[in-house]
Amino acid sequence: MTTPTPPLLPMASDGCGCCAPSAPSTPSVKTSSAPAATKTNAGPDVPTVYxxxxxxxxxxxxxxxxxxxxxxxxxxxxxxxxxGGVSTVTVTGVVPPEMVRRAIEEAGYTVLS
Structure with missing residues (x-):
C-alpha cells in the first residue's frame, strides 16, 4: 500500500526566481505607501511587519x-x-530590522523602504 503524494502548489507566475532554472536574479521593485517595517506593539518580542x-x-x-x-x-x-505583488512578512522576536532586511535580500527578495 502506498501513501498518495499531496499535490504540489501551483506556480503563480512563469518568472519565479526560486523555481525557474534560468530566471533573472534581479527582483522587481514596486513602490508602496506602506512602511517597510512597522512595530505593532510595545515590548521585547514585538511583531514587526515588512x-x-x-x-x-x-x-x-x-x-x-x-x-x-x-x-x-x-x-x-x-x-x-x-x-507577484507585495507580500507581508511578520517577524516576532528581538532582532534588528536591518538584520531581517539583509536576510530577506540575501534570499533574493526586496524589502520596500
Whole structure:
C-alpha cells in the first residue's frame, strides 16, 4: 500500500526566481505607501511587519521563512503571500530590522523602504 503524494502548489507566475532554472536574479521593485517595517506593539518580542516584493509561490515563502528562522533572535515568522505583488512578512522576536532586511535580500527578495 502506498501513501498518495499531496499535490504540489501551483506556480503563480512563469518568472519565479526560486523555481525557474534560468530566471533573472534581479527582483522587481514596486513602490508602496506602506512602511517597510512597522512595530505593532510595545515590548521585547514585538511583531514587526515588512513589505516584500519578488515572492511568487510557496517555495519563495519557504525560502524567506527559513532564512529568517536561521537568525538567532527570531521567534516566529508569518508570511501573507501575494504572488507577484507585495507580500507581508511578520517577524516576532528581538532582532534588528536591518538584520531581517539583509536576510530577506540575501534570499533574493526586496524589502520596500
Amino acid at each position: 513589505q516584500v516584493t519578488g515572492m511568487t509561490c510557496g517555495h519563495c515563502a519557504k525560502s524567506v521563512t527559513q532564512a529568517l528562522q536561521a537568525l538567532p533572535q527570531v521567534d516566529d515568522v508569518q508570511i501573507d503571500l501575494t504572488a
